[in-house]
Amino acid sequence: MSTKKLSDIPVSVLDLVPILHEKTAAESFKNTVDLAQKVEQLGYKRYWMAEHHNMAGIASSATVVLIGHVAGATSKLRVGSGGIMLPNHxxxxxxxxFGTLATLYPGRIDLGLGRAPGTDQMTAHALRRDLRGSVDEFPQNVVELKNYLGPVDPTARVRAVPGEGSNVPxxxxxxxxxxxxxxGILGMPYAFASHFAPSQLHAALKVYKESFQPVGELKEPYAMACVNVIAADTDEEAIYQSTSLYQSFLNVVRGTAKPMxxxxxxxxxxxxxxxxxxxQQMLRYSFIGGPKTIQEELQAFLNETxxxxxxxGSNMYEHxxxxxxxxIISEFFQKSA
Structure with missing residues (x-):
């Protein structure tokens, strides 16, 4: 049981860049920039977008392009990927x-890596052409990528230019x-996707802390968890707004592709x-309600983890x-400088 308070820790944003029913991707990008600018003013620490492909309701397929777009429209917010699906690249x-992004926006870029394709098998094949070994090679690919972004090595036969020496987190x-x-083994920060895959949250956090080795700049384990929060002025309004999230996950369960x-x-x-x-099983860590409800439930989650x-992620239809x-959420957390 943790004794931390919400005001002791930072809060960040996961934006899936939803495409809304009867709206366009261009409108989604406009909303994303507006949201990023507003959460920067509210004191959020990071703004991450995730790589998804062949999904009618998500416009973040070209994640790197969007990271640059959002970073260019903000001034201090850390902008990054939650994540780049490394087997695709x-x-x-x-x-x-990411070396280019870090050069353009020094000290503001995060690189989160996942080992899933972020799509279905047919689309994964269209992305990669060859699926052999791509997921199994994830650990060695992470180490390779880490080396490219690490200290400059003039003797290396292959170098990331720009990128080497940038030490992108x-x-x-x-x-x-x-x-x-x-x-843990690589001494890297860890983020858990409890917003859609809650079942192994506690086991994963335990394994991470027990296996952590301070082999790099990070001296202590640093864990982040992502949750869904639908906050409104009243519990009733939040419950109403949450039905868009439920419909989106119902489409996931059914395997149907629709805008939000x-x-x-x-x-x-x-x-x-x-x-x-x-x-409801997928959305176990979804907190829906008015300010008091949200504060209590987020504090309970922090106590638990x-x-x-x-x-x-506040995935809601109405911008x-x-x-x-x-x-509402920002009021409970530590403000980013």
Whole structure:
């Protein structure tokens, strides 16, 4: 049981850059920039976007491009990936891309890495052409990438230019104990995807802390967990707004690709009992309510996990409601300088 208070730790943002029903990707990008600028003023620490492909409701497929776009529209917010799906890319290409970003926006870029494809098998094949060994090679690819971004080595036959010497902070992202152990052994910060894969959260945090070795700049384990938060002025309004999130995950369960849907008065009739159970299991760490409810539930989560930072996804259809959710959440946490 942790004794930390929310005001002791930073809070960050995960933006899936949702494409809304009857709206365009261009409008999603406009909303993302607006949200990033507002959360920067509110004192959030990081703003991460994730690599997804072939998903009608998510516009963040070209994650690196969006990171540069958001970093250019802000001034102190750390902007990064939550994450880049490394099996889809050659480590050298990622090093060059993030080395370029770090050169343009020094001290503000984070590189979070995942080992899943971020899509279905057919699309993964379209991305990579060859699926052999790509996931199994994740640990060695992480080390290769880390070396490209590490200290300058004039004798190296292959160098990331720009990139070498930039020491971009690299995070391992995960939803199981595999990434947790890898992050610990390599002495890297670790982020857990409890916003959609909650079952192994506690096991992963335990493995990470027990396996951590201070082999690099990080001397102590640093763990972040991502959760869904739908905050509004009242519990009733938050519950209404949360139905967009539920509909999005219902589409995941069904394997249907749709843009984010507007909120509805009730989910009754939209899902059956088994679908409801599956969605609620995936969204176990989703906190929905007015300010008092949110503060209590986030504090309980912190007590339970003892994480060093919480990342929040407020996936809501209405942009003004989404911004307001982040306004409410920011009041409870440590403000970033």
């Amino acid at each position: 050659a480590p050298l290409v990622v090093a060059e891309q 690299i995070w391992i992202l995960g939803s199981s104990t595999f990434g947790a152990q890898l992050a 849907q507007s909120p509805v008065k009730s989910m009754e009739g939209l899902w059956d009992a088994s679908e409801r159970y599956a969605v 003892g994480v060093d930072e919480i990342m929040v 003004t409601a989404r911004v307001h959710s982040y306004e």
